[in-house]
Amino acid sequence: MNNDEIEQVCTNTSRECFRYCPLCGAETLYPNTHKTFKCGGCGFEFFLNTAAAVGALITDSEGRLLITVRKAEPAKGTWDLPGGFVDVSESAEQALRREVKEELGLDILSADYLYSVPNTYEYGRVTYQTVDLVYRCEAADASKAQACDDVAAVLFKRREDINPERFGLASVRKIIRRFLHEDG
Ligand SMILES: [Zn+2]
Structure with missing residues (x-):
């Protein structure tokens, strides 16, 4: 921007x-x-301060990416990554563990920070400035993920089956394109 x-x-x-x-x-x-x-x-x-948010790249034992389906607006029904806003007085790592637990019922074993993507987020009638912090995470057993909280469904997709355009939020599309261009 x-x-x-x-x-x-x-x-x-x-x-x-x-x-x-x-x-x-x-x-x-x-x-x-x-x-x-x-x-x-x-x-x-x-x-108008930038609000920090976290996003998790989690793969299962077959290397498929864990994708969530958004239950609510904005971009209801589109694909997304697990994650959300960092709460007041919370670290980004705490937010990551909390969001993954809330949305999927999974415990994060390890989280490696990768990069960040600036974004805007429409909520109500207000456009918020945000920055998404992206982590590659290892979960205890990713295949046991369940759709909870603001997640309508959980999908596991191979790279060749992932279309970035299915993701409703612009910053997440950028993260997915970057993920798809990485090796392995
Ligand atoms: Zn005044």
């Missing part, structure tokens, strides 16, 4: 959603920079 696009997100978000100052409550909030709003009344600055 370039600066013009970020500016656009900020402007759209401010026009539709953020009009009132969260500190003094006056309708005097305006876009100030590409990532901040400012209150014309009390001077409070509101930052």
Whole structure:
């Protein structure tokens, strides 16, 4: 995403959603920079901080990738990777273990950080700026994964059967394309 696009997100978000100052409550909030709003009344600055999220690449004993089907919007019904947002006061590794346990009932044995992908996430009427941290994980027994929480179904797919376009979120499509171009 370039600066013009970020500016656009900020402007759209401010026009539709953020009009009132969260500190003094006056309708005097305006876009100030590409990532901040400012209150014309009390001077409070509101930052559009990037929210951290984690994504897990888990394969079974046959090397097939564990794919989840999204149960809820955004992108309901599309393919996804296990994972989710990092909670307040939580490490990325804790978030990874928690999300994989919540969504699949699996325990993570090891997790190796690979890379990160910036993204946006539409929720309600707000566009959030996020960064997805990708981990290659080993699970105790991946084949025992069950669809729980916000997961509608669990699939195991060989590389040749994975179409990145089935994944509804742009950042996950990028992660999948990268996964498919890796060796092994
Ligand atoms: Zn104010």
